[in-house]
Amino acid sequence: MSTATGLSPEVLAKYQAVIGLEVHCQLLTKTKAFCGCKNEYGGEPNTHTCPTCLGLPGALPVLNRQAVEFAVLASKAVNCTINERSVFARKNYFYPDSPKGYQISQFDKPLSEHGHLMVTGPDGQPKKIGITRIHMEDDAGKSIHDGFADSVRRTYIDLNRAGTPLIEIVSEPDLRSADEVFEYLTKLKEILLYTGVSDCNMEEGSLRCDANVSVMLKSDWEARGTAAYGTKAEVKNVNSFRYIRSAVEYEIERQISVIEEGGRVVQESRLWNSAEGRTYSMRSKEEAHDYRYFPEPDLPALIVGEEWLKNILSNLPELPEARRARLTSEYGLNAQDAATLTTDRELGDFFQQAAKLAKSPKRVASILLSEITMRLRAAEIELGQSPVSLNGLVLAADLTEAGEISSKQLKQLLDTCFTEGKDFSAIYERDKPQQISDTSAIEAMIDEVIAANPAQVAQFKGGKRTVSAFFVGQVMRASKGQANPALLNELVIKKLDA
Structure with missing residues (x-):
């Protein structure tokens, strides 16, 4: 067995990724x-701009208070210590989509430190x-590369994104695998x-990740610890x-x-090519x-005092x-249901x-x-667009729990809700299904099914008790799905045992 790069598991096992x-x-x-320019994705190029985010001489920055509050919320949510005093710095570099010639960032005195995730x-x-x-x-603008029929490659600059507030979350080199x-x-x-601080839309660039990957021999790690860290490449x-995950797996093996x-291994920046499933060298970082x-x-200096921090x-x-x-x-939910309900805050709140x-x-x-x-x-709609309201969901749950409608009837009613775009309460009142809970009526149907299927009765008498499901299904079909399921199951077993 070998990997995508041809390495055997035995060779891979010799190394530790960092x-x-x-x-x-x-x-x-x-x-x-x-600045006061709109912070939103899209728009005509260079329309959400002003002298400040264009880097024009004399324009002065004014810190966005909400950006600070969002950054503090994100920091606390990942267990960071909030520094009361932090300092903004100029990170100087020249690139076409950075009109100021520098990025306003934080360097030796960041907003928060020493957090963790599990x-x-x-x-x-x-x-x-x-x-x-x-x-x-703050974020840079966007370079748009375009090729033409005359084979001339042109680059355009859109500065709508320039000045967008960012936080950079820097992990320790504690991760050891692509799965982690x-x-x-x-x-x-x-x-x-x-926390609501970001929409985390990766397609629109709201969340971007660079991975620093290195490998070393496990024997060196055991002998020298962090001093044995290998040369890293940035993906x-x-x-x-x-x-x-695929890029990190490939880079470890490479x-x-x-x-x-x-x-x-050369210290460099590399790009991931998803079509080929490999990384390519972008530029050297020797x-x-x-x-x-x-x-x-x-x-x-940014001062987040005790009272402001408490309010945030x-x-x-x-x-x-x-x-x-x-x-x-x-609520006694199992771990899987609890996990699914909490993957999305809106879904968890609705529940x-x-x-x-x-x-x-x-x-x-x-x-x-x-x-x-x-x-x-x-x-292909979101929870907020669901035709079934909060009260509709409660009614559906209560009716099903009380046995007033069967699971089959519930499905039919919900299908109608989504087909017609109407709430469960309205559909139920209009199409209210009649569930048969009269014992004598159900017993009469069971008797007819038993009389018509002597072979299955013999199987049950011979010890194959699971055949009772056959009789339940036949009665359900005869009742057009309106027989009370719990009562039906109980009466079928009682009749067959008799």
Whole structure:
């Protein structure tokens, strides 16, 4: 057995991967980081701009208060310590889509430090991944490359994105596999979405990740620890978590292959080609880039005092892990259902509101997960566009729990809701199915089915008790799905045993 790069599992087992991540997250503020321009995706090129985000002489930055509050919420959600005093700096570099010639960022005094997220380690136990720091900065513009029939390649600059508020979340080099990378990013995105600080839309560039990957011999790691870290390569511009996992897997194997062949891993930036399933060299980083950081002279130090911090953190919602634990203990949900209900904050909120009103929270969870979400996916709409309202879901759960409608009738009613775009309450009142719960009526139907199927009766008498399901199905068919399921099952067994 060999890998995509031709390495055997025995060779791969000799090496230890070391991975650190830099995640850039655009904040969902109404305006940009240091000016009043709209902070929104799209628009005609260079229309959401002003002298400040265009870097024109004399224009001065003014810090967006909401951007600070969002950055603090994100920091606290990943267990960072918020620094009361942080300082903005100029990160100097020249690139066409950076009109100022520098980026306003934070350097030696970031907003927050020393956080962590938990992932699943190779032994199946929780593993802590350190977060070195979270700092604030503004985004650059966008270069648009275009080729023409005359073979002349042109580049256009759109500065609508220039000045968008960002946070950069820098992890410790604690990740050891592509699977850990995937889980870390998935949990981080989930948390950021819960806090509401970003939409995390990777296609629009709201969430971007660079992975620093290196490998070393496990024997060196055991002998020398962090001093044995290998030369790292940075994998940039990967636009999905699935591709990041593939890119990291490939890069680990590529570096091992280089070492095994007697070569030397070069410090560089590399790009992922999803069509070919491999990384390519982008540019060398043999020497650290000198950004010539110095404090931003036009911005004072950022002070997040005790009272302001307290007000900000009062808006921090219950986070996914805590909510999962509470749903299992408070409502008795199994771990899988609790996990599914909490992957999306809106879905979790919807469940909780319904669970407080319904007779059976478990029934609410079952209908929401197995019936509603399935139809939402089929219709390609979001939960907020569902024709079934909160009260409609509660009514459906209560009727099903009380046995007043069968699961088959529930499905039929929900199908009608989604077909006609009407709430469950209205469809139920109009098409109210009559469930047969009269014992004598059900017994009469059972007697007819038993009389018509002596072979199946003999099988049941011979010990094949599962054949009772056949009789239940036949009676359900005869009753057009209106027989009370619980009562029907009970009466079928009673009749067959007699």
